[in-house]
Amino acid sequence: MATVTDxxxxxVVEGFFxxxxxxxxxxxxxxxxxxxxxxxxxxxxxxxxxxxxxxxRAPPTRxxxxxxxxxxxxxxxxxALDGQAVEPTALKGLRWYPVASGLAFDLCLLPxxxxxxxxxxxxxxxxxxxxxxxxxxxxxxDFKTKRLVEKGCTAAVRDRVIDFNxxxxxxxxxxxxxxxxxxxxxxxxxxxxxxxxxxxxxELAAAAHLKKLFRAKVGKxxxxxxxxxxxxxxxxxxxxxxxxxxxxxxxxxxxxx
Numbered sequence: 001m002a003t004v005t006d007x008x009x010x011x012v013v014e015g016f017f018x019x020x021x022x023x024x025x026x027x028x029x030x031x032x033x034x035x036x037x038x039x040x041x042x043x044x045x046x047x048x049x050x051x052x053x054x055x056x057r058a059p060p061t062r063x064x065x066x067x068x069x070x071x072x073x074x075x076x077x078x079x080a081l082d083g084q085a086v087e088p089t090a091l092k093g094l095r096w097y098p099v100a101s102g103l104a105f106d107l108c109l110l111p112x113x114x115x116x117x118x119x120x121x122x123x124x125x126x127x128x129x130x131x132x133x134x135x136x137x138x139x140x141x142d143f144k145t146k147r148l149v150e151k152g153c154t155a156a157v158r159d160r161v162i163d164f165n166x167x168x169x170x171x172x173x174x175x176x177x178x179x180x181x182x183x184x185x186x187x188x189x190x191x192x193x194x195x196x197x198x199x200x201x202x203e204l205a206a207a208a209h210l211k212k213l214f215r216a217k218v219g220k221x222x223x224x225x226x227x228x229x230x231x232x233x234x235x236x237x238x239x240x241x242x243x244x245x246x247x248x249x250x251x252x253x254x255x256x257x
Contacts, residue, residue: 004148012053032080038069039143069110118170163191192239
């Protein structure tokens with residue numbers, strides 16, 4: 001775990017969390033939780049801020065992933081958000097829709113984080129950072145201490161590469177979904193390890209489920225585009241051929257510096 005010290009990145013991140021609709025909702029959540037609570041932001045929102053700081057343009061952010069630790073066993077997030085608009089998520093968390101906010105907040109208790117839960121790890125921020133799927137997502141912002149820490153995220157974003165951060169894969173289909181989604185959003189290249197993983201043939205039923213999952217999550221049009229990307233990727237016989245094929249492509253708007 002390393003502290004991010006790049007001034008441009010820190011400035012963009014601090015500016016984001018100073019926005020009234022962001023800071024106000026996180027402050028509200030903090031006041032509704034016990035004093036021992038740790039609140040960490042992780043994942044796509046931070047990744048997009050770092051992409052913006054480094055490359056000048058990033059995919060849109062529509063939600064913020066929050067992880068809450070330091071609580072007693074049996075604590076329920078729904079109690080802290082009583083009276084708020086919430087719905088359960090597929091991975092034991094809650095999606096919170098604050099009033100007058102353009103962003104949703106996806107909350108998960110640290111012990112319920114899929115890697116910590118599946119592999120029976122200690123519910124710590126170190127294990128959260130170490131269990132995040134890809135290096136482009138391996139960054140945490142501690143809301144209380146205002147500390148931004150990473151595990152190779154800024155280098156991965158700078159190099160435009162999606163590589164595994166964790167060797168722990170609790171669900172292969174979920175990881176396949178995440179690879180294709182993040183590749184589509186960012187336009188970043190896949191590392192050789194990730195390329196070989198996604199090139200492994202999916203069973204027909206698994207491929208159909210993946211397509212159905214994309215349609216449910218991102219809509220039919222985007223799902224079709226993502227599956228077209230996957231089919232194109234599968235045509236390459238090697239990672240070298242894949243990179244050569246991508247070298248001459250036109251950058252998507254979200255990728256352009």
